[in-house]
Amino acid sequence: MNSLVSYLFIAGVLFSLGLAGVLQRRNLIAMLISIELMLNGANVNFMAFNRFLTPEPAVGQVITLFVMGIAAAEAAIGLSIILALFRRLQSVNIERAQQLKG
Amino acid sequence: MTLGGIFSIESAAQAMFWVVVGLTLAGAVIAVFPRIILYNVLGLALALTGVAGIYLFLGSAFIALMQLLIYVGAICIAIVFAIMLSRPLHLDLPKRQLPKVAMALGSSFLFLAATLAVAVKTPWKEAAERSTDWSVTAIGHLLLTRYGLVFEVISLVLLVAIIGAILTAGYSRRLTS
Numbered sequence: 303m304n305s306l307v308s309y310l311f312i313a314g315v316l317f318s319l320g321l322a323g324v325l326q327r328r329n330l331i332a333m334l335i336s337i338e339l340m341l342n343g344a345n346v347n348f349m350a351f352n353r354f355l356t357p358e359p360a361v362g363q364v365i366t367l368f369v370m371g372i373a374a375a376e377a378a379i380g381l382s383i384i385l386a387l388f389r390r391l392q393s394v395n396i397e398r399a400q401q402l403k404g
Numbered sequence: 405m406t407l408g409g410i411f412s413i414e415s416a417a418q419a420m421f422w423v424v425v426g427l428t429l430a431g432a433v434i435a436v437f438p439r440i441i442l443y444n445v446l447g448l449a450l451a452l453t454g455v456a457g458i459y460l461f462l463g464s465a466f467i468a469l470m471q472l473l474i475y476v477g478a479i480c481i482a483i484v485f486a487i488m489l490s491r492p493l494h495l496d497l498p499k500r501q502l503p504k505v506a507m508a509l510g511s512s513f514l515f516l517a518a519t520l521a522v523a524v525k526t527p528w529k530e531a532a533e534r535s536t537d538w539s540v541t542a543i544g545h546l547l548l549t550r551y552g553l554v555f556e557v558i559s560l561v562l563l564v565a566i567i568g569a570i571l572t573a574g575y576s577r578r579l580t581s
Contacts, residue, residue, distance in 0.1 A: 304421060304461070310523040312425055312458065316432055316451070318516035323436035325508035331486050335435050335448045338479060342455050353462045357531035360542040363467050364551055367543075370474045371558045375565035377479045381486050382569035388489045 309350035317343030330384050330394045334377065341373050421461050428454025439500075441490045449480045466540050 316339055323336025345366050352362020384394055391398045431454055434447025452475040459468040547555050 304418075306528055307523055309458070309462070311520060312428065314516055314519040314523065315429060316455075317519070318512045319429075319432045319436050321515060322508050322512035325511065326505050327436075329441060329490060331441055331483060331490060332436075332444050335444050335483065338448060338475070339432055339435060339451060342452065342475070346455060346458060349459055349462045349464070349467065355528060355530055357534055358542075359535065359538050360546050363464050363543050364546050366467055367470060367547075368551075368554060368558055370470060371562060374474055374478060375562050377482055378565050378569045379572070381482055382572040384486055384489065385573045394489050 306350055306354040309346060309353075313343045313346035313350065315343075316340075316346065328396050330387070330396055333396065334380050334384070337380075338373065338377070341369060345369050417461075424454055424457035424461070428458065441487055445480060445483050445487060448483070449476055452476050452480065463538060466543065 320336040320339030320341075320343060323339065324333050327333050327336065348362045348366050348369070352359055352366075356362060387399055388394055428451050431447045431450030431452075435444050435451055436447075438444060438447075452471065456468040456471040456476070459465075459471055
């Protein structure tokens with residue numbers, strides 16, 4: 303229905319918004335949210351190429367499922383690290399976390 | 405075609421597509437720019453739901469359902485649990501550092517321009533022979549045959565991530581209190 307380039311446009315805008323968020327925010331949770339946006343942009347790309355170009359239309363969906371699984375693991379680990387960091391620093395500001403050894 | 409092309413099914417679907425895209429991008433903007441973290445999470449949920457709608461337009465309802473389940477249902481809720489660590493809403497917000505915001509926006513805009521230039525300039529060619537098997541059955545066969553090893557490794561990664569999350573959150577509590 304729509305062309306491939308329009309889907310690539312949407313994916314690029316999603317990814318760039320996530321990139322701007324990662325570069326700009328100082329709140330760790332907001333940075334995690336922006337990373338989820340970037341992963342979704344990549345997923346939209348996979349699904350668009352899967353819909354329009356590939357010889358086997360199931361492969362892109364499988365890869366999208368894998369990315370979702372990795373994103374779930376990343377969110378769990380990231381949130382628990384944020385929790386541990388908050389217990390130590392009483393803050394989720396990224397600029398307070400300046401040394402590796404607490 | 406008595407009513408003309410305006411009210412046909414295709415144009416309705418096309419209008420619906422742009423509505424979904426607008427919701428997605430608006431959710432992404434809300435997820436990135438406001439200073440209040442609660443708005444960020446709600447915008448993220450809106451954007452992820454919109455992406456699920458885009459997957460529907462791309463022809464796979466299964467992935468759209470998985471997107472709703474995993475992203476909107478699991479990851480957004482997990483982030484909502486972490487919100488209560490953030491700065492209380494009644495305190496004053498620290499001032500935005502304008503040079504940093506401008507540099508972040510500029511660099512991501514450069515990235516967007518480069519990506520879009522590549523996407524427009526490249527002559528995309530379809531594969532010569534395309535199978536038309538979109539079904540969940542094909543995905544299941546691929547997951548258990550060709551991608552079986554990857555599937556198992558991702559299961560292991562999830563298990564290790566869950567145990568690691570419990571250890572990271574739990575041990576630090578024991579050390580500090």
